[in-house]
Amino acid sequence: xxxxxxxxKQLLDQIFxxxxxxxxxxxxxNKCVKDEKSEKLKVxxxxxxxxxxxxxxxxxxxxxxxxxxxNYLKLASRLDAVVSKLETQSKMNTVNKSMAGIVKALDRALxxxxxxxxxxxxxxxxxxxxxxxxxxxxxxxxxxxQQAMSTPExxxxxxMMQVADEHGLETGMLMPNAGVGTxxxxxxTQQQNEEDDLAxxxxxxxxx
Numbered sequence: 001x002x003x004x005x006x007x008x009k010q011l012l013d014q015i016f017x018x019x020x021x022x023x024x025x026x027x028x029x030n031k032c033v034k035d036e037k038s039e040k041l042k043v044x045x046x047x048x049x050x051x052x053x054x055x056x057x058x059x060x061x062x063x064x065x066x067x068x069x070x071n072y073l074k075l076a077s078r079l080d081a082v083v084s085k086l087e088t089q090s091k092m093n094t095v096n097k098s099m100a101g102i103v104k105a106l107d108r109a110l111x112x113x114x115x116x117x118x119x120x121x122x123x124x125x126x127x128x129x130x131x132x133x134x135x136x137x138x139x140x141x142x143x144x145x146q147q148a149m150s151t152p153e154x155x156x157x158x159x160m161m162q163v164a165d166e167h168g169l170e171t172g173m174l175m176p177n178a179g180v181g182t183x184x185x186x187x188x189t190q191q192q193n194e195e196d197d198l199a200x201x202x203x204x205x206x207x208x
Contacts, residue, residue: 011090018106025076032069036062059066074124078122082106093108 039062046055105124109117164170 022076022079029069029072032065036065059156
């Protein structure tokens with residue numbers, strides 16, 4: 001009887017830890033939102049200075065932070081689903097030894113802050129719950145690609161254009177197919193156009 005009570009208390013403690021971890025993941029997601037905004041601001045400043053290479057790097061960072069935020073939220077959602085099912089099964093006294101072992105494995109993964117291992121352990125949870133028809137929705141490779149170092153070129157270009165448009169910055173030199181160089185201020189572009197017009201007039205006069 002004492003052993004059963006001890007096991008139940010241990011399970012309740014682990015459920016509490018899972019809830020706490022879910023909140024931590026949500027906080028991490030919120031931090032990623034702030035970091036993403038910070039990187040976008042750096043994109044703006046880099047574009048203003050004509051530092052296109054720097055703007056591209058900051059845009060990549062912003063996209064990566066956005067991806068991390070989504071992954072944190074997905075993982076937190078999975079944890080919430082697991083906790084809900086564990087609480088239900090605990091009340092019904094149907095937490096078997098196999099599932100209890102997975103709880104311990106998940107607890108160890110959380111303590112080591114290995115989010116990829118956490119995701120893999122929750123895959124085992126979902127297989128256990130499948131037989132009970134309470135499987136939570138599985139998010140494939142939730143954290144596996146979180147630290148990917150490359151981002152799609154079109155996403156980077158789109159983000160740079162978005163930041164430039166939001167702040168009324170010149171965008172003609174941002175895209176690779178627009179030529180190599182720095183962003184030209186609007187005044188410089190207008191002056192160049194006027195010079196071109198003057199050159200055309202002189203050419204016409206010579207022709208006459």
